[in-house]
Amino acid sequence: MWLNSEPLIFEMSSPGRKAYTLPNLDVPPSAFPEGYIREDLKLPEVSELEFVRHYTHLSQKNYSIDTVFYPLGSCTMKYNPKVHEKAASIEGLSQVHPLQPPHTVQGSLELMYNLQEALKEISGFAGVSLQPAAGAHGEFAGVLIMRAYHASRGDTKRTRVLVPDSAHGTNPATSAMSGFIVVQIPSDSRGNVDLEALKRECDDTVVGLMLTNPNTLGLFEEHVLEVCEAVHACGGLMYGDGANLNALLGIARPGDLGFDVMHFNLHKTFTTPHGGGGPGSGPVGVSAQLAPFLPGPIVGRDGNQYVLEVPEKSIGRLKAFHGNYGMFIRAYTYIRMQGPDGLRAVSDNAVLNANYLKALVTPHFPVAVERTCMHEFVVHGDIAGTDVRALDVSKRLIDYGHHPPTNYFPLIVHDALMIEPTETESKETLDAFADALVKIAEEARTDSELLHSAPHTTPVSRLDEVKAARSPVLCYKG
Amino acid sequence: MPYLPNTEDNQREMLAKIGVESLEELFNDVPARYRFPELKLPAAVSEMEVLNELYALALKNSSTGCFATFLGAGAYNHFVPSAIPYLASRGEFLTAYTPYQPEVSQGTLQAIFEYQSMIAEITGMEVVNASHYDGATSMAEAAIMAINVSNGKRKKILVSPSVHPQYRQVLRSYIPGEQVIITGDEDLNTGLGDLKAMLDKDTACLIVQNPNFFGDLLEVDELADSVHAAGALLVVVAVPVMSLGLLKPPGEYGADIVVAEGQPFGGGLNFGGPYLGIFAAREQFVRKMPGRLVGETTDQEGRRGYVLTLSTREQHIRREKATSNICTNQGLLALMAAMYLGYMGKSGLRAVAEQCYHKAHYAAEQIGKLDGFRVINSGPFFNEFTVQCPKPVPEINEALLKKGILGGYDLEQDYPLAKNQMLLCVTEMNTRKQIDWLVETLKSI
Numbered sequence: 001m002w003l004n005s006e007p008l009i010f011e012m013s014s015p016g017r018k019a020y021t022l023p024n025l026d027v028p029p030s031a032f033p034e035g036y037i038r039e040d041l042k043l044p045e046v047s048e049l050e051f052v053r054h055y056t057h058l059s060q061k062n063y064s065i066d067t068v069f070y071p072l073g074s075c076t077m078k079y080n081p082k083v084h085e086k087a088a089s090i091e092g093l094s095q096v097h098p099l100q101p102p103h104t105v106q107g108s109l110e111l112m113y114n115l116q117e118a119l120k121e122i123s124g125f126a127g128v129s130l131q132p133a134a135g136a137h138g139e140f141a142g143v144l145i146m147r148a149y150h151a152s153r154g155d156t157k158r159t160r161v162l163v164p165d166s167a168h169g170t171n172p173a174t175s176a177m178s179g180f181i182v183v184q185i186p187s188d189s190r191g192n193v194d195l196e197a198l199k200r201e202c203d204d205t206v207v208g209l210m211l212t213n214p215n216t217l218g219l220f221e222e223h224v225l226e227v228c229e230a231v232h233a234c235g236g237l238m239y240g241d242g243a244n245l246n247a248l249l250g251i252a253r254p255g256d257l258g259f260d261v262m263h264f265n266l267h268k269t270f271t272t273p274h275g276g277g278g279p280g281s282g283p284v285g286v287s288a289q290l291a292p293f294l295p296g297p298i299v300g301r302d303g304n305q306y307v308l309e310v311p312e313k314s315i316g317r318l319k320a321f322h323g324n325y326g327m328f329i330r331a332y333t334y335i336r337m338q339g340p341d342g343l344r345a346v347s348d349n350a351v352l353n354a355n356y357l358k359a360l361v362t363p364h365f366p367v368a369v370e371r372t373c374m375h376e377f378v379v380h381g382d383i384a385g386t387d388v389r390a391l392d393v394s395k396r397l398i399d400y401g402h403h404p405p406t407n408y409f410p411l412i413v414h415d416a417l418m419i420e421p422t423e424t425e426s427k428e429t430l431d432a433f434a435d436a437l438v439k440i441a442e443e444a445r446t447d448s449e450l451l452h453s454a455p456h457t458t459p460v461s462r463l464d465e466v467k468a469a470r471s472p473v474l475c476y477k478g
Numbered sequence: 479m480p481y482l483p484n485t486e487d488n489q490r491e492m493l494a495k496i497g498v499e500s501l502e503e504l505f506n507d508v509p510a511r512y513r514f515p516e517l518k519l520p521a522a523v524s525e526m527e528v529l530n531e532l533y534a535l536a537l538k539n540s541s542t543g544c545f546a547t548f549l550g551a552g553a554y555n556h557f558v559p560s561a562i563p564y565l566a567s568r569g570e571f572l573t574a575y576t577p578y579q580p581e582v583s584q585g586t587l588q589a590i591f592e593y594q595s596m597i598a599e600i601t602g603m604e605v606v607n608a609s610h611y612d613g614a615t616s617m618a619e620a621a622i623m624a625i626n627v628s629n630g631k632r633k634k635i636l637v638s639p640s641v642h643p644q645y646r647q648v649l650r651s652y653i654p655g656e657q658v659i660i661t662g663d664e665d666l667n668t669g670l671g672d673l674k675a676m677l678d679k680d681t682a683c684l685i686v687q688n689p690n691f692f693g694d695l696l697e698v699d700e701l702a703d704s705v706h707a708a709g710a711l712l713v714v715v716a717v718p719v720m721s722l723g724l725l726k727p728p729g730e731y732g733a734d735i736v737v738a739e740g741q742p743f744g745g746g747l748n749f750g751g752p753y754l755g756i757f758a759a760r761e762q763f764v765r766k767m768p769g770r771l772v773g774e775t776t777d778q779e780g781r782r783g784y785v786l787t788l789s790t791r792e793q794h795i796r797r798e799k800a801t802s803n804i805c806t807n808q809g810l811l812a813l814m815a816a817m818y819l820g821y822m823g824k825s826g827l828r829a830v831a832e833q834c835y836h837k838a839h840y841a842a843e844q845i846g847k848l849d850g851f852r853v854i855n856s857g858p859f860f861n862e863f864t865v866q867c868p869k870p871v872p873e874i875n876e877a878l879l880k881k882g883i884l885g886g887y888d889l890e891q892d893y894p895l896a897k898n899q900m901l902l903c904v905t906e907m908n909t910r911k912q913i914d915w916l917v918e919t920l921k922s923i
Contacts, residue, residue, distance in 0.1 A: 003763055004816075005781065005782065006588065008588070008591070008592060008595075009592055009601055009820045010592070010595065013823075017823075018825060018826060019559075019561070019821045019822075019823065019826075020559060020821060020822050020823070020826040022670060022826070022829055022830065022833065022906065023906075025832075025833055025836055025837075026909060026910040027830075027836055027837050027840035027910050028634040028836075028840065029836045030650065030835065030836055030839035030843075031855045032724075032835070033695065033857075036695055036725055036726060036736075036858055037724060038722075038724065038726045038727060038730070039723065039725065041599070041600065041723065041824050041827060041828055042599050042824070043596060043599065043600075043819055043822070043823050043824045044823055045824050045825070045829060046820065046823065047484070048561060048821075051561060051817075051820060052561055052565065053569075055565040055589070055817060056565065056568070057585075057697035058584075058585035058586075058588055058589055059568040059570035059571050059585050060570060060585065061583075061584035061585035061588070062570040062571065062574045062584070062585035062586055062722070063570075063574065063579070063580065063582035063583070064569050064570045064571070064572070064573040064574040065569070065573035065574075066569025066570065066572075066573045067569065067570060072575055075575055077573075077575060078481075079481050080572070080573050081480070081481060083525045083528070083529065085567060085572075086529070086716070087528070087529065087690070088625055089563075090532055090533065090536050091536070091541055091543055092533070092535075092536025092537060092541045092543075093532065093535065093536045093539065093541075093749075094541075094542040094746055094747070094748050094749075095542045095543050095746060095748055096539055096541050096748070096749040097542055097547065097549050097553055097554050097747050097749070098553055098747070098749050098750030098751075099549055099552075099553065099887060100540070100549070100884065101872075101875065101876075101879070102824075104539065104540040104879070105539050105540075105749065106538040106539065107534075107535035107537065107538030107539040108535070108539055108749050108871065110535055111532075111535050113627070117635070118519055121517055121518055122517060124515070128738075133612070133613065133615070133751065133752070133808075134804075134805065134806040134807070135805065135806060136793070136803045136804055136805045137611060137802065137804075140803060142792070143652070143744070144654065145644075147654065148654075162529075162676075168794075168805075169792075169793040169794040169795070169796075169797050169800070169805075170793050170794075170803050170805050172797040172798035173733065173793035173797060173798060173803035174803040175798065176798040176799070176800070176803075177622075177802065177803050178654075178902070179654075179655055179657070182798040183630055184642065184798075205875070214839075219507075220505075220507035220508060222507055224509065225509055246502075247519075250514065250515065250517050251508060251513065251514065251553070252508045252512050252514075252515070253508075253512070253515050256512045256515065257512055258508070267806065272575070273572045273573050274573065274574065274806075274809075275571070275572055275574075275808075275809050275810030275811075275813075276571055276572075276573045276575070276576070276577065276585075276586035276589075276809040276810060276813065277575070277576040277577065277586070277590075277609075277778055277806065277807055277808075277809025277810075277812075278573045278576075278609070278752075278806040278807045278808045278809045278810065278811075279611075279751070279752035279806075279807075279808045279809075279810060279811060280806040281752075291785050291809065296794070298536045300879075307764075309836070315651055315654070316648075316650060317644060317647040317648050318612075318615070318648060318649055318651050318652070319487075319611055319612055319614060319615055319648060319751070320612050320613065320614035320642070320644040320648065320739070320753075321552075321553065321636045321644070321646060321747075321750025321751060321753075322749060322826035323747070323750070323751055324611075324751040324752040325748055325749040325750055325751045326748045326751065326752050327751075327752065329532070333528055333532065334518070335519065336522070336528045336830035337480055337522055337523060337525065337528050338479070338480065338522055339519060339520065339521045339522025339523070339565055340516070340517035340518070340519045340521070341479070341521075341522065342479045342480065342522050343517060343519070343821055344517070345479045346482070346516075347480055348501045348504075349482050349484050349489075351501075351504050351505070352484065352489060352492055352493070352496075352501060352504065353484075353492075355492075355496045355498075356495055356496055357491040358496075359495050359496050359497070359807075360495070371507075372498075372504055372506065372507065377588050391672055394579070395581070397535060398490070398579070398581060398582055399755070403579065403582065404579055406578075407578075409794075410783065412763040423481075423482055423484075424481050424482065424483065425483070426483035426484070426488075427483075427484065427488045427491070427492060437589055438595050440676065441655055453778070454708055455581050455582075458581040458584075459581075459583055459584050459780050459783075460580070460581055460584060460777040461581065461777040461779060461781075461782035462581065462777060462778055463580050463775050463776070463777050463783045463784075463785045464775045464776055464777070464778075465775065465785050465787065467775045467776065468773040468775035468785050468787040469773070469788055469790075470776070470785050470787060472764065472771075472773050472787060473773055473775075474591075474594055474604075474605050474606070474764070474771055474772070474773055474787075475591070475594045475595035475598045475604075475605070475606065476591070476592070476595040
């Protein structure tokens with residue numbers, strides 16, 4: 001890591017210095033309109049080399065998949081193949097304007113069509129729209145689809161969305177954003193939805209249930225068929241949060257299990273890079289009865305031509321243009337290179353790696369629910385008999401050269417550490433990570449201060465988040 | 479299988495450690511009748527083969543590299559300096575997650591802080607979030623925020639008909655139902671004066687685009703005063719965002735929220751995505767803002783550092799009470815925009831914006847001289863302008879395509895009264911030779 005402090009680019013600025021070149025203006029200049037022109041533009045002035053060093057230094061202050069093990073639960077931080085970046089930068093595919101006439105973009109539309117078809121086959125759904133830009137955006141599409149479906153039947157008293165207490169925060173936030181009331185459903189002792197509690201809430205005011213399967217404990221819902229049946233019996237719909245689809249490729253298709261709608265996270269399961277917070281891509285898949293409500297346009301076929309079409313009862317457009325197309329190229333490339341057997345091997349090995357790591361770790365850190373896990377698992381990160389908490393363990397892992405797992409989520413597990421190794425990590429890496437955790441558990445008993453003050457090997461130590469929130473400094477003031 | 483390191487020996491050892499006999503046994507919780515479905519997908523291909531397939535698809539496209547491009551309407555053809563994709567594709571930026579662990583994410587965090595600072599400067603606003611999906615979704619979230627600023631009491635969104643048609647569609651999808659009224663754009667002739675007259679105590683915000691969808695620069699004097707007098711917020715859609723290199727920032731004329739499409743700042747065209755939703759606001763509204771924010775603080779030794787802050791607004795803490803459901807945003811595009819603004823700098827951004835302005839005005843002047851063509855914009859414009867054509871726009875565009883020109887946007891698609899009207903866009907990428915060729919080709923039509 002680059003440990004030196006790096007100035008803000010504003011602080012590197014020298015008047016008159018520049019990095020850019022531009023062609024000379026080759027047309028006669030026109031007068032500017034009076035009263036419309038800005039006086040000042042306080043942007044930095046740096047040379048190209050200063051610019052390159054600045055961003056190179058900044059990059060070296062990050063942990064990333066390319067540099068370290070990154071077992072962030074529910075985020076599926078698997079290797080991002082380099083061919084994807086090459087594919088997405090092919091000029092004929094990338095330098096295309098979204099409003100070009102369709103007959104000049106048949107290649108891009110064909111790729112999108114093929115990706116829609118592949119996602120349908122993988123998930124068991126009848127229709128897919130690629131438009132949503134991220135998981136939460138796909139969720140929003142899904143909930144709006146459920147809303148529109150009920151409304152189209154004149155069924156307007158449905159206002160409650162059921163959400164398990166283990167759900168991602170986006171599920172309740174999305175439901176509220178769509179104008180619905182959120183009803184929390186508890187989990188049972190085996191980490192499943194509490195079936196009796198669910199049945200008590202199922203009535204003719206239920207929009208649907210938002211279920212993550214495998215759930216955020218990394219467990220496959222043992223009563224998934226009964227859950228679907230209960231929700232359907234009261235006229236509700238089953239929403240699937242596809243964040244954890246990496247466990248199910250060629251293992252089970254959510255559409256077959258009874259889900260009506262689900263979003264995909266191309267940036268998780270289909271390994272488009274996370275980019276330090278995005279872009280993602282969150283296509284939404286639906287059963288046949290919901291296909292007319294998909295956000296549009298989607299890509300269809302008319303004879304030999306690929307065309308953009310808006311489904312009959314579409315919930316409308318959720319984004320300008322066609323979605324995060326650059327991610328479609330990467331995900332499509334991945335699916336082509338994996339094929340059906342490769343996709344199955346992805347999930348086989350993701351689940352194998354998680355269970356193997358769980359077997360190594362749980363003697364030292366108790367697992368939240370003892371069952372065979374899917375692609376991830378959750379342990380308690382506090383160390384009994386000490387004042388060491390999950391956060392301390394996470395920060396100390398950094399000193400051992402690993403990115404921490406997801407902390408303090410799901411909320412139903414105290415001191416949760418949610419660990420998702422993914423299929424692209426080797427046994428040696430998993431062994432090294434488990435060894436680090438074992439050593440940290442020892443350190444907690446012998447020198448807990450070492451953990452409280454960790455990390456010790458980073459450009460900055462623990463940061464004062466209270467100060468940041470109490471008197472926010474959100475931009476450079478000069 | 480690509481990217482999978484586990485050998486058969488590894489798998490055997492690992493299964494033994496777990497205490498199961500086979501991989502299949504790990505999936506016993508999956509209902510047997512649905513377990514292990516056959517996926518009917520084409521068989522796997524190698525890297526070489528997949529690239530060849532993609533090159534073949536690329537040949538079925540005509541990329542903007544094949545044309546002189548005069549199409550804008552929300553997606554803009556600008557030059558991207560080589561250093562930007564080079565640096566943005568460094569694995570440490572590209573393959574990192576959202577910076578939840580600040581000690582090992584200072585690169586991403588400082589870069590976003592610099593992004594927030596630069597966007598604040600060019601928009602004239604005080605706080606900027608770490609991005610939305612695109613300009614259209616930024617605008618929809620701005621409308622929701624305006625309603626929240628009124629604590630849900632104001633339920634009318636006024637939107638100008640000269641806001642990008644797709645942005646208005648997204649606004650309506652984002653806020654379905656009867657509770658909130660979205661109005662102002664039903665009559666496409668509704669001007670700023672009419673919109674001011676529609677402001678009332680129920681209005682949460684007025685949304686205008688400047689330059690507007692037809693290219694006109696708005697007369698913004700006293701606009702904010704009228705909006706504020708009614709107790710509403712002024713939301714300005716600054717599209718095309720490159721105009722901010724030259725024009726007065728919306729903060730200077732009283733905007734409360736500024737949204738924009740950031741794609742022109744170092745992002746390519748990419749057939750419409752991934753793009754960058756810029757979102758900026760007045761500091762007084764910061765706790766009602768959607769999205770992530772990076773703030774400056776210090777570590778235990780007093781060294782400066784950056785963290786995600788004010789996250790009690792966000793879904794992972796606040797769940798159903800969050801200001802938005804947004805989680806993953808367009809972080810890498812925000813990084814690229816910061817890089818673009820840092821690279822072009824004080825003089826470069828102005829120089830690009832000036833070239834766009836001069837070239838567009840040169841083009842408009844030449845086209846205006848042609849028989850049968852007329853530039854409709856009567857006042858000032860930036861780099862997009864509307865041309866009345868003698869024939870339907872699709873017909874003209876087909877003729878232009880044959881001569882290697884990607885023509886303008888057919889306004890009649892969204893505005894039935896805009897018969898035979900084309901929205902043309904000129905950027906620094908268009909040489910005088912290209913503009914002259916466009917003019918000559920239009921003349922021959």
